[in-house]
Amino acid sequence: MADVWTRKGGDSAPAAEDRGEVPGPLVGRERESRDLRALLENHRLVTVAGEVGVGKSRLAAEAVAEVVARGAGECVPGAGEGRPAAQGAAGVGAKEAGPHIMVVRWPEDGQSAGCDAGPGSPASLTAAVMEAAAGIRGRRAAAGVGALADRLRAADVLLFLDDVDPVHAECVGMVQTLLEFVPSLRVLVTSRRPLGLGGEAVLRLAPLSAEPADEHGTAPAAQLFLDRFLDRSLERGDASFDADDADLSAVADICRYVGGLPLAVELAAEQAARSSVGEVAERLEEHQCWLSAPDMAAPRHRSLRDAVAAAYVLCDRDERIVWARASILAGDFDESTAAFVCAGGGLAPARVPACLARLAAVGVLTPVRDPGGIREPRYRMAPVSRDFGGERLREAKEFDVAAERRAIHFQRVAALAENLWSLGSQPQAVRLVLDEAEGLRAMLEYAPRRPEVAAAALESVLNLWFWWAVYDAADEGRRHLLRLLPMCRSDSLLIARGLCLAAWLTAYGDPGGAGELLQHAWPAAVLAGDDATVGRIAHVQGMLALHEGDLERAIQQFHEAASTIPPHVSGGLPPAVSMAALAVTQAEQSPRAARRSARRALSQPGIRGDAWACLVARYAQAFVDHSDGRTGRARLRAHRALAALDGRLPAPQGCAALRDLITDIDRGSRSGLPAATVPRGLTGVAIPAQPGGGILR
Secondary structure (H helix, E strand, O other), X not given: OOOOOOOEOOEOOOOHHHHOOOOOOOOOOHHHHHXXXXXXXXXXXXXXXXXXXXXXXXXXXXXXXXXXXXXXXXXXXXXXXXXXXXXXXXXXXXXOOOOEEEEEEOOOOOOOOOOOOOOOOOOHHHHHHHHHHHOOXXXXXXXXXXXXXXXXXXXXXXXXXXXXXXXXXXXXXXXXHHHHHOOOOEEEEEEOOOOOOOOEEEEEOOOOOOOOOOOOOOOHHHHHHHHHHHHHHHHOOOOOOOOOHHHHHHHHHHHHHOOOOHHHHHHHHHHHHHOOHHHHHHHHHHOOOOOEOOOOOOHHHOEHHHHHHHHHXXXXXXXXXXXXXXXXXXXXXXXXXXXXXXXXXXXOHHHHHHHHHHHHHOOOEEEOOOOOOOOOOEEEEOHHHHHHHHHHHHHOOOHHHHHHHHHHHHXXXXXXXXXXXXXXXXXXXXXXXXXXHHHHHHHHHHHHHOHHHHHHHHXXXXXXXXXXXXXXXXXXXXXXXXXXXXXXXXXOHHHHHHHHHHHHHHOOOOHHHHHHHHHHHHHHHHHHOOHHHHHHHHHHHHHHHHHHOOHHHHHHHHHHHHHHOOOOOOOOOOHHHHHHHHHHHHOOOOHHHHHHHHHHHHOOOOHHHOHHHHHHHHHHHHHHHHHOOOHHHHHHHHHHHHHOOOOOOOOOOOHHHHHHHHHHHHHOOOOOOOOOOOOOOOOOOOOOOOOOOOOOO
């Protein structure tokens, strides 16, 4: 059963091929190596824990090899599959200087060489350790922990138990007993999760960073890729590698796509040596489990899919279901999100959090918020685990159901964010969107492929109007709108709102495209009797008139917008912003009317609870004061408006205009009419069309 290192040619240090790893030095693990050496010197039980392919065995093997190389001990050989009988083998108990190093690895075929029992059966691991301790190769009967303790008590032993996940429960009991009855024993374990014993020192191994420490450095994951790539290139007779910026950018993309997982990085380097770096990067952007390298030394490392599958088969039924269904959630997610998406089909929502915790313990999920905090924990699934889970989800024919549940959930998230925004809790709304941004984006990108969820996705985009318009995400919001609008019914109220929002997001970059969108939005809003949308259309028309230099028409449209939009209506631009735009437009021609409009903007119902509308209204006051020659008051108003912002959140629309205004005041100059209330977007709007009776035909 045990795959134990043996000495070759009298050299006590194990060779790379005996370790079952890719030859070559460790990359990016200097700090972890120092930490592991310190833990081994100061603790009797040390566990290196981490997800599949993160390099636990490699790091631990290097630490043990260093102990042997320093002459601090001797590597004691034991039983190994396919190895000759105990030629030159020595058991534990001989009087020699330094500790004996016993290394036992669970075999990759899962069969027991120490007893006839299968993987994880009672005494299978104990029998393997007994075989190594006795120095006997071949099969032997199962041994008890007591007998093993008696044999180990006679010598100073460092027992290295590598990859014990298949026999985790037995390992816990055996190690606990041995440490209690063998005071001189030290144990080093590699496993996806700690043993959970008292006095255990745990080194949690994370993937390599895919980002460089500084702008001139190389990311550790990229350095590993380049080292392995050059090794493979030299083996194939290609001694040169002239990487241009495109190749280096592709390497960085590869490392990000695989999340810096060392096994995936090495397999990607193997594939790149066979084809090209750019081709591998393109394939990895879509999927990762295809990575493989048939000539890797360790069979378990020859395929990324097989490596992850080895962890998958050790999960129970509920954990496998949660793994597969949660794979549809991009980015971070919390327990309530996972419970909604994953529950069903015999899995109760109350059982999901426990499954998440167990998956996090074995490295499938990474906690991104303290599980012991006041707020519920949030998790992120490792990239390769998410790809593998997605394969299982499609095999179970549950992908469509999971995608629909995801759409429903994020529709509720967007509605909650809009409610928080409209009720005066704008910082909370922005934080919610920031937390759920990756999940929202994944849902919106997928929605156009599924007509049945298009309406829910469109409603989500409309509820997130403040994110697109206020926080410089106009291009993304407009792109989602123009993809979803053709898929919805032409008589839907969502259409009028969607076209109006698309025109607003487009007005700065492409006035012509915005005008064409408004031509379709206005009849739909009038027929639906939606005063708020009619007023917001007037606001966008005022922006377009301002762009054309038609101040009279701009004043008329902004006035109409401020009068038409109901004071407390949610879901879009408030009337205070239209009133502020009116004040700015009136500043040059009618200062008195501009001051009156600015005061009315700040006296709108609910303005104190709308931080963004209040910011724009205060900008309008400061702009009017500056235009009227009251520079001291204008400077004070502008500074107060900026000071009221929450510096922990992204800067909203209007901040740049306020800073420009302060600069103009300090210079004693004027820059003319600003675009403070106009979201910026790219030019070139492609008006959507719906085949067979579309919304914009």
